[in-house]
Amino acid sequence: MEILEGRMDLLSVNPKLLTFYAPYDRCQKRKLTLLNPNDRQVLFKIKSNASQHYHVSPSSGSIEPYCFSDISISLNNFDFHEDLEQKHNFCIQSMYAPRDYINGETTLAIFQRVSRSDISSKSIFVRLEAKPFSAPNLRLDLLSSLGKIPMERDTQLCPNCPNSLEAPQQQEKPMKSCHFTKLVIIGSFLGVVFTSYMHRKQIHEMLVNNLYGDKLEP
Structure with a gap:
């Protein structure tokens, strides 16, 4: 599931859903990959509706044309209750780097001064499993990943990829x-x-x- 707001997507995000497993008395890490398929530099900022439970690194930055950035998302120890519905999600905001870029200006400062119509937003949801991670889940994840390989290979994000x-x-x-x-x-x-x-x-x-x-x- 994903929610698209505002203008068209500037970044391709993978995976579309972040899944964490019990027990939740330890730190769990996941990787989120942001790809820039455009010929211009793109700035990004990541927010969460449960920021007290997650650590995102980096939470903002820039991605050069036809490049990607790996984001580390850590779920810290928190009191999980199976009977309570936990609706955690991350909002990824992106925009083209402005041409009137001021030397030394931070990414967060740029997001604050630009118009909201220039910002693209995408939501990535979190699934919290009440049961521990098991081998069948691993096989399903692998099959799902293999099924996506042909489509991803058909998409050439980097002009130098055919040469390689x-x-x-x-x-x-x-x-x-x-x-x-x-x-x-x-x-x-x-x-x-x-x-x-x-x-x-x-x-x-x-x-x-x-x-x-x-x-x-x-």
Whole structure:
């Protein structure tokens, strides 16, 4: 689930749902990845409706074009009750870096001075499981991740990605060319040796005919 507000999304966020498991008497960490598919720098800020229970690092910053940023979200020890409904969520705000950027101005200060119409918002919800993490859940998560791989590979966020994918093929060409060059050199060397041998043989026959040819005639 996700709630979209304001203008179109500037960042792609993964995963769409953060899940934590019992027991909640210890710190649990999750990773949130923010990707910038735009050709401009994007600023972001992350807020939570239960900030007293979570630590977000970094909670704000900038992402260069076609790059990503990994966000660490830690759930601290808190008193969890299964019979109480916990509606935790994170709001990710993003905006294009302004062209009138003031040197030394922080990301939070920029968000405070710009118009709300320039800010895009996306909500990521939290699921709190009453039961501990189990192996079947791991298999389901893995299958879900594998199912998303083809779609993610089709989306090229970085212009340099095709070059990196073609690199192994480009490396094979010099190796084939090197083997072909060696064969050409060896063949040329054998040809020179054979030609030299034939020339020497012809010269030897000519000398023999000149020296003994007259004596052999009747």
